[in-house]
Amino acid sequence: MRGESRVWGRVGLVRRRTPQWLIRIVRHRRTGLVLALVVVWAAFSLKNPIFATGGVALSLAQTMSTVGILGAGVTLVLAAGEIDLSVGATYGLVGIVAAKLFLLGWSVPALIAASLGVGAGVGLVNGLLSTYGRLPSFIATLGTLNLGLGLASIVSGGLALSVSAATEPSYAHNLEVFSWIGGASLPLNFPIQFIWMSLVMLILGVTLNRSMLGFRMLATGSNPNAARVAGINIRRTKIAAFVLSGLTAAIAGIIDLSYVGSADPTNGSTLTFPVFAAVVIGGTSLTGGEATMIGTALGALLLAIITIGLTVASVLSLYQLVFIGGITLLAVGIDRWTSTSRGSQR
Amino acid sequence: MRNIQLAVERVSLKFGFTVALDNVSFTCTGGMVQAVVGHNGAGKSSLVKVLTGQVQPDAGAIVLNHRALDRLTPADAVRSGIGVVNQETALCPHLTVLQSLFLGREQRRFGRFGLLDWRSMARKGEALLRELDLVHLKGERISDLDVMHRQLVEVARALLLDPDILVLDEPNSAMGRKEADALFARIHGLRERGHLILYISHRLQEVKDIADTILVLRNGRVVTSVSPDVPTAELARLIIGQDSVVQDSESFKTSYPDARLVPDSSQQDLLRTENWTSTSGSFQNISLRLRSGEIVGITGREGAGHRPFLRSLFGLHAAQGQYILGNKGASARNPAHFLARGVAYLSPDRNVESLLHGRSVEENIGASAGRLWSSLGMQRRDRLRNLARPLIRACHIQGVPGQPVATLSGGNQQKTALARLLAVRPSILLLEEPTRGVDVGAKREIYGILKQLTTTGAGILIASPEFDELVAICDRVVVMRDGVVIGELEKRRLTEDVLLGLSMS
Numbered sequence: 001m002r003g004e005s006r007v008w009g010r011v012g013l014v015r016r017r018t019p020q021w022l023i024r025i026v027r028h029r030r031t032g033l034v035l036a037l038v039v040v041w042a043a044f045s046l047k048n049p050i051f052a053t054g055g056v057a058l059s060l061a062q063t064m065s066t067v068g069i070l071g072a073g074v075t076l077v078l079a080a081g082e083i084d085l086s087v088g089a090t091y092g093l094v095g096i097v098a099a100k101l102f103l104l105g106w107s108v109p110a111l112i113a114a115s116l117g118v119g120a121g122v123g124l125v126n127g128l129l130s131t132y133g134r135l136p137s138f139i140a141t142l143g144t145l146n147l148g149l150g151l152a153s154i155v156s157g158g159l160a161l162s163v164s165a166a167t168e169p170s171y172a173h174n175l176e177v178f179s180w181i182g183g184a185s186l187p188l189n190f191p192i193q194f195i196w197m198s199l200v201m202l203i204l205g206v207t208l209n210r211s212m213l214g215f216r217m218l219a220t221g222s223n224p225n226a227a228r229v230a231g232i233n234i235r236r237t238k239i240a241a242f243v244l245s246g247l248t249a250a251i252a253g254i255i256d257l258s259y260v261g262s263a264d265p266t267n268g269s270t271l272t273f274p275v276f277a278a279v280v281i282g283g284t285s286l287t288g289g290e291a292t293m294i295g296t297a298l299g300a301l302l303l304a305i306i307t308i309g310l311t312v313a314s315v316l317s318l319y320q321l322v323f324i325g326g327i328t329l330l331a332v333g334i335d336r337w338t339s340t341s342r343g344s345q346r
Numbered sequence: 347m348r349n350i351q352l353a354v355e356r357v358s359l360k361f362g363f364t365v366a367l368d369n370v371s372f373t374c375t376g377g378m379v380q381a382v383v384g385h386n387g388a389g390k391s392s393l394v395k396v397l398t399g400q401v402q403p404d405a406g407a408i409v410l411n412h413r414a415l416d417r418l419t420p421a422d423a424v425r426s427g428i429g430v431v432n433q434e435t436a437l438c439p440h441l442t443v444l445q446s447l448f449l450g451r452e453q454r455r456f457g458r459f460g461l462l463d464w465r466s467m468a469r470k471g472e473a474l475l476r477e478l479d480l481v482h483l484k485g486e487r488i489s490d491l492d493v494m495h496r497q498l499v500e501v502a503r504a505l506l507l508d509p510d511i512l513v514l515d516e517p518n519s520a521m522g523r524k525e526a527d528a529l530f531a532r533i534h535g536l537r538e539r540g541h542l543i544l545y546i547s548h549r550l551q552e553v554k555d556i557a558d559t560i561l562v563l564r565n566g567r568v569v570t571s572v573s574p575d576v577p578t579a580e581l582a583r584l585i586i587g588q589d590s591v592v593q594d595s596e597s598f599k600t601s602y603p604d605a606r607l608v609p610d611s612s613q614q615d616l617l618r619t620e621n622w623t624s625t626s627g628s629f630q631n632i633s634l635r636l637r638s639g640e641i642v643g644i645t646g647r648e649g650a651g652h653r654p655f656l657r658s659l660f661g662l663h664a665a666q667g668q669y670i671l672g673n674k675g676a677s678a679r680n681p682a683h684f685l686a687r688g689v690a691y692l693s694p695d696r697n698v699e700s701l702l703h704g705r706s707v708e709e710n711i712g713a714s715a716g717r718l719w720s721s722l723g724m725q726r727r728d729r730l731r732n733l734a735r736p737l738i739r740a741c742h743i744q745g746v747p748g749q750p751v752a753t754l755s756g757g758n759q760q761k762t763a764l765a766r767l768l769a770v771r772p773s774i775l776l777l778e779e780p781t782r783g784v785d786v787g788a789k790r791e792i793y794g795i796l797k798q799l800t801t802t803g804a805g806i807l808i809a810s811p812e813f814d815e816l817v818a819i820c821d822r823v824v825v826m827r828d829g830v831v832i833g834e835l836e837k838r839r840l841t842e843d844v845l846l847g848l849s850m851s
Contacts, residue, residue: 212725222702226698289702289703
């Protein structure tokens with residue numbers, strides 16, 4: 001997998017004073033992140049022992065899921081050397097569209113298919129604009145971000161749409177089916193969102209690391225000119241990454257609508273920062289060619305620990321953003337500062 | 347006269363577990379040209395970086411005029427009178443040539459934090475550019491310049507501060523003959539005035555012509571210091587060392603067995619153009635044929651149109667006219683199309699268009715041959731390794747399949763880039779400067795690989811500014827000037843002098 005840092009020496013010059021396994025752990029890309037997770041978790045647990053209980057662990061699993069699913073798609077886009085700021089808006093738009101279709105009486109499979117189509121469609125637009133349209137993806141997705149939020153407001157009429165409040169008896173069966181997606185009661189109150197997130201991450205992780213599409217994404221992100229000369233269709237590769245990102249945003253949108261029971265047109269507007277924080281904390285490079293799905297999962301977990309930890313430690317919500325911002329800077333900073341030795345070459 | 351004494355005392359430098367410099371010592375004084383030669387990975391560039399403060403040595407000292415330069419930074423080096431032209435140009439693409447000259451050493455009015463004094467900078471910069479015959483470029487953006495002119499800008503940058511010690515790391519790897527000669531004249535002038543010049547190069551003849559003494563490095567150690575009278579063959583032997591493996595055709599055949607074998611290889615036309623004309627006007631009406639088993643050179647001064655012509659044959663430069671591959675026309679604009687038809691292209695600048703820097707050696711080798719190591723859209727790493735291993739061996743790449751390509755030395759990176767082309771088993775190779783920035787040993791290995799390919803029926807088209815290279819390996823050479831073909835030389839008439847005369851006349 002990408003990001004494992006091994007020690008390369010010219011044959012004959014490798015000195016074996018320190019055991020290799022130790023060097024490998026110390027220089028491993030994600031050692032710092034795992035340490036940060038443990039330290040932050042331990043700190044919150046010391047402050048309030050309730051944090052170390054299974055119940056909190058389950059809510060961590062649930063809290064990290066939305067950011068994790070969105071982050072999985074963003075990881076692919078960054079791997080391909082582009083950026084997708086619109087995932088939060090797509091997530092919000094899909095929630096509204098799905099709620100609207102539900103209230104129009106669509107069957108659950110049909111509304112899921114249509115919602116996924118909306119997500120993929122936004123991704124396709126992003127992809128086309130940033131390749132054939134020659135817009136920098138930062139601008140293109142900034143545009144679709146606002147388009148998405150705007151469309152969500154228009155479709156919903158600016159109001160929250162409630163699925164669970166639908167009272168007509170004909171909706172009862174549909175509602176039961178639809179609520180299962182994000183709200184199924186599993187043994188031990190295990191959050192089903194976490195299972196969906198694991199599935200999405202597994203599939204996209206395999207795509208990134210084991211499929212030819214993933215190789216083409218990383219090659220494109222690593223050096224687009226070289227990838228093109230090597231015969232890789234970099235436009236198609238980037239479009240695929242954007243479409244997958246749009247799809248994952250749609251998946252998260254559907255799951256959360258099902259769980260919460262209602263959708264607000266402004267839902268996605270605050271997600272951009274935590275999603276990018278999770279992905280970058282995880283070790284995915286903003287300049288492309290270097291991406292790790294496990295890192296993104298760990299990043300999402302770290303953010304969830306901080307968010308819930310601050311609540312459990314009864315830090316006023318007024319102050320929470322300051323903590324989240326500061327800890328994000330610290331985590332990414334530690335990663336960059338400790339990784340300088342890896343970048344050196346002859 | 348300046349009085350300059352530079353001593354490098356027992357300098358060692360390690361990158362992780364790789365020893366780049368091992369106890370290197372030598373001294374030199376003003377008024378001489380000290381050449382440093384060695385193959386890729388011998389430590390030349392590391393030495394340059396230590397001398398110019400780009401890295402700190404792990405042990406040892408740089409002593410300038412009996413004063414040790416401790417914890418040297420690039421800014422300190424400049425203040426101590428050390429100027430450098432690095433092997434790879436490092437300029438800001440959006441700045442103009444004039445701005446680039448003064449980047450980091452801007453002149454100001456009203457003291458240190460004052461306003462930039464563009465008028466004075468323009469005056470000083472223009473004077474220098476005029477001396478170097480570059481004044482017409484002063485307002486050009488760096489991004490609009492080709493590699494050669496970027497190198498010339500780097501040289502001008504180094505000269506601007508009139509450094510006591512000028513370190514040149516392959517400054518002319520992309521230059522034409524004329525520009526290189528002008529540079530050498532300049533170097534001689536500096537030497538006369540008592541400057542010290544450290545000159546790092548792969549080109550042995552050039553080094554022998556220009557240097558007063560030659561320091562030979564191998565595997566990070568000083569092998570010896572010789573005078574420029576030493577025969578070239580002897581120098582090459584010192585550089586490569588006795589134990590080095592020389593490419594032989596047997597090992598190539600066994601390690602690259604299923605290369606395409608074409609019957610009746612001498613006559614078949616692999617590629618033909620008729621009235622092939624660049625859409626942007628860089629070349630006109632080129633009619634050229636490449637037969638199976640042939641190595642054809644194509645050359646000219648910078649801007650003669652041979653480079654865009656080569657790129658147009660891979661869909662990287664728009665052109666119209668007739669272009670026939672095998673017996674079918676070709677017109678597509680994307681590289682994948684040409685790769686599928688057995689055409690492979692190597693870019694002159696491996697950092698820009700050849701290497702996937704963050705990826706491994708094997709991924710780089712397999713990048714164009716995805717079909718060969720995938721099934722149902724999934725990667726088959728075992729197949730990739732089986733694809734890469736024999737090519738790593740055949741091309742003598744000193745590295746292992748999973749190693750990040752950025753950790754290889756320049757020559758091995760270049761061989762990796764070439765191995766990527768071989769992985770698709772091409773019948774036509776379009777190579778732009780296949781041995782740029784590559785040492786003698788690696789050069790010979792690359793020539794060996796190319797010769798071998800022709801025996802399997804491939805045809806090779808090489809664009810290179812190095813006449814000795816073209817004379818050594820080509821069956822014929824096409825010379826271009828101002829976008830048109832002005833002559834073609836068969837093997838028996840092929841000499842460097844004739845090529846020079848034809849391209850300059």
